[in-house]
Amino acid sequence: MRRLTLVGRSVSFSSLVAASAVLALAGCGDNKSGGNPRSDGGICSGSFVSPADLSTLTETADTTMSCADGFQTNVTVAISEPDDTKIDLLVGGTKVATAMAKGAKVVFPAVQLAEGANMLKASVSATCSIAATVTVNCNVPVCTISKPTVSATHPKLNGVPAANGGDRASAAGAAFQAEFDVMTDIEDGQNVDLKVTATSASNTSVVYTGKSVSGKVVFAGITLSPDGDYAAEATCTNKAARVGHSTKGMFSVDATPPVLTIS
Numbered sequence: 001m002r003r004l005t006l007v008g009r010s011v012s013f014s015s016l017v018a019a020s021a022v023l024a025l026a027g028c029g030d031n032k033s034g035g036n037p038r039s040d041g042g043i044c045s046g047s048f049v050s051p052a053d054l055s056t057l058t059e060t061a062d063t064t065m066s067c068a069d070g071f072q073t074n075v076t077v078a079i080s081e082p083d084d085t086k087i088d089l090l091v092g093g094t095k096v097a098t099a100m101a102k103g104a105k106v107v108f109p110a111v112q113l114a115e116g117a118n119m120l121k122a123s124v125s126a127t128c129s130i131a132a133t134v135t136v137n138c139n140v141p142v143c144t145i146s147k148p149t150v151s152a153t154h155p156k157l158n159g160v161p162a163a164n165g166g167d168r169a170s171a172a173g174a175a176f177q178a179e180f181d182v183m184t185d186i187e188d189g190q191n192v193d194l195k196v197t198a199t200s201a202s203n204t205s206v207v208y209t210g211k212s213v214s215g216k217v218v219f220a221g222i223t224l225s226p227d228g229d230y231a232a233e234a235t236c237t238n239k240a241a242r243v244g245h246s247t248k249g250m251f252s253v254d255a256t257p258p259v260l261t262i263s
Helices: 013-026
Strands: 003-006 046-050 071-079 086-091 094-100 105-113 116-125 128-136 143-147 156-158 177-184 191-198 205-211 216-223 228-237 243-245 249-254 259-262
Touching: 046 116, 046 128, 071 086, 071 116, 071 128, 086 105, 094 105, 143 228, 177 191, 177 228, 191 216, 205 216
Parallel strands: 003 259, 094 249, 156 249
Antiparallel strands: 046 071, 071 105, 086 094, 086 116, 116 128, 143 177, 177 216, 191 205, 191 228, 228 243, 228 249
């Protein structure tokens, strides 16, 4: 939590605005924390090497040659970034992995992809990313977490009410909750499980269960408290007992506002 204390003076509204701006800047994380500084003015180039753009992946491309526990594959991207540049991998707008560039490439091991089309993006910043689309065909149900989404310009879930365009589904003052939506092609009334793991705290997991209705399940209030990092994965089971797995999304929560103290 950030704290700003102003002692022994009156503070104008404009000063508070300026102070808020300073806090906002102080809270903006460098998306290459621990890496080398950019030298290309925000422009980058490269391509997905494996899997390649527009490729179709079957069970034989899975790291274990089986889709029983979901489809996983190693993702390699050739990219014009210096060694030790931090690069995020997003699938369908959800961050699933982070790795460092080495030798003009970056490798993300055992990335879990969902059945059907997957939009991949290797992202360095809002102005530097490389995209590809690959299709997974394991003959299992489609199961995709479609909400919430993160991006280079919205890297963390915030405490702004959802009604105002933010991520908070719970009331102000209550434990932070966010809405999670899962899209699927299983039959109505079939189970969809959402497993949420607090990766930066106790590493404990909670499983929520919903029923598919017209290809969608809405988990209206998933508790993500305290602030920190969480992983989420959905599984969708059809009447034939075949199970589809979503990607394993990474969600960071920063819902606690800075405290401004005037004395």
